[in-house]
Amino acid sequence: MVTRGELFAQVRSLIAQRDEETADFDTNCIFQDLLGERNPMFAPKTPVPDEKAAEILALAERRAQGYPLQYLLGQWEFWGCRFKVGEGVLIPRPDTETLVEQVLDICRREGLKAPKIADLCSGSGCIAVALKKELPEAEVYAVELSEKALTYLRQNTQLNGCGDIHIIQGDVLKRETARSLMGLDILVSNPPYLTSKDMSELMTEVTYEPAEALFGGEDGLGFYRALTQLWKVSVKEGGFIAYEFGMGQHEDVKDILEENSFTDVELRQDGGGIIRTAAARNIIVNRPA
Structure with missing residues (x-):
């Protein structure tokens, strides 16, 4: 089972291949949304269940292909x-x-x-x-x-x-x-x-x-x-x-x-x-x- 810190680095690397400038922001938004926490990296050594990790990686791959972050999350703030x-x-x-x-x-x-x-x-x-x-x-x-x-x-x-x-x-x-x-x-x-x-x-x-x-x-x-x-x-x-x-x-x-x-x-x-x-x-x- 991967830890949050390890998964964050993996997701960030995927997104950075497309856009280095937004990689941290996008990764954090995905983690916040799917883990349901405001500060998901407060405990980087916490393990992520395999099913949830797969879900996070799937979103990261779509984001890396250029799909809008807002559509991935299904909501946005204004x-x-x-x-x-x-x-x-x-x-x-x-x-x-x-x-x-x-x-x-x-x-x-x-x-x-x-x-x-x-x-x-x-x-x-x-x-x-x-x-x-x-x-x-x-x-x-x-x-x-x-x-x-x-x-x-x-x-x-x-x-x-x-x-x-x-x-x-x-x-x-x-x-x-x-x-x-x-x-x-x-x-x-x-x-x-x-x-x-x-x-x-x-x-x-x-x-x-x-x-x-x-x-x-x-x-x-x-x-x-x-x-x-x-x-x-x-x-x-x-x-x-x-x-x-x-x-x-x-x-x-x-x-x-x-x-x-x-x-x-x-x-x-x-x-x-x-x-x-x-x-x-x-x-x-x-x-x-």
Whole structure:
């Protein structure tokens, strides 16, 4: 029977063949998950049952082949909450916490304690859940088209005690979906924004994530043009749109917002110093056509 220390070294060596930088982190995550302990290496001489060791090695081999760690574990953390993830749903990323922070700052500044919020392309529901956690009186809607993603979205709202989030299966690019949600204080979205070039150069790990949650058209801006044009009627006068986008897309997104009668565009950097999000105010009285 192998000890934890011996198995850790074996697993780390496997993963390091692919990525030396993340080998320690990935190995520790696998050990934490499968051994059910926060500090599994506190007792390195503890023996690992053969069946459990085989299970750990199997995950390590898949990770070494480029399969996403988050999918291997079946869950990931975002905003201090746990989210179920797997093939068919986008993995929550720390960059997206910048978008949550920006929306919360708007609510504090505007005195919005019970805003009506729609999260478009909701996926795992990480944005909707984080906002509902911080704004318990908010009326939050999560809109998602994919059946696979919806399964995770429903699980995650329940898992995190946010069963009162209104989940809508709908195409955010359809007029009827936009008209079903009127009078929004805030529309928030992390839509697909990768370009054709980006899609051709994806890291192996990212190729396992759903392409429909990644590809934003030839220049990556297709969803921003369509969503802003289509959903501006749903945002009340004085309300806000807040978007996440990719590196270098901020000026284009800013232009799209301003062309659609949004003003006071505020750009915000993520933890890595990349301009990652934008929020803008609607200045016109909207009535559905």
